[in-house]
Amino acid sequence: MKVLLINGSPNAKGCTYTALNEVETELNEQGIETEIIHVGNKDIRGCMGCMQCKTTGKCVFDDLVNEVAPKFEQADGIVIGSPVYFASANGTLVSFIDRLFFSVPADRSMKVGAAVVSARRGGCSATFDEINKYFTISGMPIASSQYWNSVHGHTPDDVRKDEEGLQTMRTLGRNMAFLIKSISLGKEKFGLPEKETWIATNFIR
Numbered sequence: 001m002k003v004l005l006i007n008g009s010p011n012a013k014g015c016t017y018t019a020l021n022e023v024e025t026e027l028n029e030q031g032i033e034t035e036i037i038h039v040g041n042k043d044i045r046g047c048m049g050c051m052q053c054k055t056t057g058k059c060v061f062d063d064l065v066n067e068v069a070p071k072f073e074q075a076d077g078i079v080i081g082s083p084v085y086f087a088s089a090n091g092t093l094v095s096f097i098d099r100l101f102f103s104v105p106a107d108r109s110m111k112v113g114a115a116v117v118s119a120r121r122g123g124c125s126a127t128f129d130e131i132n133k134y135f136t137i138s139g140m141p142i143a144s145s146q147y148w149n150s151v152h153g154h155t156p157d158d159v160r161k162d163e164e165g166l167q168t169m170r171t172l173g174r175n176m177a178f179l180i181k182s183i184s185l186g187k188e189k190f191g192l193p194e195k196e197t198w199i200a201t202n203f204i205r
Helices: 015-029 064-074 091-103 124-136 156-159 161-192
Strands: 002-007 033-038 077-085 112-119 150-152
Touching: 002 064, 002 091, 015 033, 015 077, 015 091, 015 112, 015 150, 015 156, 015 161, 033 064, 064 091, 064 124, 077 091, 077 124, 077 161, 112 124, 112 161, 124 150, 150 156, 150 161, 156 161
Parallel strands: 002 033, 002 077, 077 112, 112 150
Antiparallel strands: none
């Protein structure tokens, strides 16, 4: 069992990484393999809606998105971490997950998702909600914790002093591991939920 942890901060070892590392440590202790992928310091352009991925099975821009896509297909879960920029996620991260979630053709149903956010002070809840929407549109259960998954601080040392925030990260790691293991057992016994053929509608009459 494996979980990808996406670091959306341009600072590879900053506050967001510190939070993700706390989650990762707990996942490892629970027997879950992990990999942290640094996204925020990469040059990643946004989706342009060309729809080529629906024909080729991969994004037309051959960058980190296409490198991560097969790992995402194989993973049992994903944790997406972001610093807060103007009460929203880092733009580079948003470009990355827009294209990753749109271009990967594999069914993401029952992969476990979790959002982790880091701020000096405010904007965590809005960023947390923004990231969680990628999971809810994909049929992915969301791992929760004892509080919203956020840490506070201006530096990694500040975050390490946020005892409640770090405890929230550890609880998230344990809950995520339990959920992944439970879903695996459920798949073996019951299989995945039946899916209807997708009905696409719009609001033009």
